[in-house]
Amino acid sequence: YQGNGYTISNINYTGSNSSSIDTNIGLFDGLLDGTKISNLKLEVSFKGIFSNTGALAGYSNGNVTLDSITAIGDIDDCYEMCGGLIGVNQTTSGTLTITNSQIDVDITARDGYSSHVGGIVGVSYSKAIIKDCQIGGDISSKVYVGGVIGFATNSSYEIKNISNIDSHFAITGSSDVGGIIGNFSGSSFNIENINLKHTVTSSDSDIKVIS
Numbered sequence: 001y002q003g004n005g006y007t008i009s010n011i012n013y014t015g016s017n018s019s020s021i022d023t024n025i026g027l028f029d030g031l032l033d034g035t036k037i038s039n040l041k042l043e044v045s046f047k048g049i050f051s052n053t054g055a056l057a058g059y060s061n062g063n064v065t066l067d068s069i070t071a072i073g074d075i076d077d078c079y080e081m082c083g084g085l086i087g088v089n090q091t092t093s094g095t096l097t098i099t100n101s102q103i104d105v106d107i108t109a110r111d112g113y114s115s116h117v118g119g120i121v122g123v124s125y126s127k128a129i130i131k132d133c134q135i136g137g138d139i140s141s142k143v144y145v146g147g148v149i150g151f152a153t154n155s156s157y158e159i160k161n162i163s164n165i166d167s168h169f170a171i172t173g174s175s176d177v178g179g180i181i182g183n184f185s186g187s188s189f190n191i192e193n194i195n196l197k198h199t200v201t202s203s204d205s206d207i208k209v210i211s
Helices: none
Strands: 002-014 023-025 028-031 036-053 057-060 064-083 086-089 095-099 102-109 115-118 121-124 127-140 143-146 149-153 156-173 175-185 188-195 199-202 207-210
Touching: 023 028, 023 057, 036 057, 036 086, 064 149, 086 095, 095 121, 102 115, 102 156, 115 127, 115 175, 121 127, 127 149, 143 156, 156 175, 175 188
Parallel strands: 002 036, 023 036, 028 057, 036 064, 057 086, 064 095, 064 102, 064 115, 086 121, 095 127, 102 127, 115 143, 121 149, 127 156, 143 175, 149 175, 156 188, 156 199, 175 207
Antiparallel strands: 064 086, 064 121, 115 121, 115 149, 143 149
């Protein structure tokens, strides 16, 4: 899909944290294998999400390519697996590729237990390439909180040329809080040219670039 630089505004959703209803929330509920989207701006406001939410899609599955996407807005009262652009990169095969994009979405997790929150992707189970992107927003959760990805597992990740949109960028959590990745398992990383100036706060005082 070629967005031709158009803006889709007033993408709004209000839920009640229901596990059966308030999941897979975004402009699209999911992006399937072979999806290509470019040159599109989104303005979102979501509230009361249980899981799997992002400005563009709740989940991606397979080979998905996103280029020159801008997302701004807020995701409030999210229980788990929330990302500024994609909630969950959910398969164990295929590659999610995000390039030349700007993500400036405030994410506030649900009070109490909340996890897997990232500035771009909430949680990833498959290979991801994220490069030449700018990020912003206030990102807050309890555990597994990352500036780019909240939790990465079982694959390889290439994260290059990432910078701030502006000074509006802060990451807050209780544990497993990272400037780039909140936490990971069984994964390898190729990380280059990261220039992020932000506040990272963790109540366990264990703060890392990758937690």
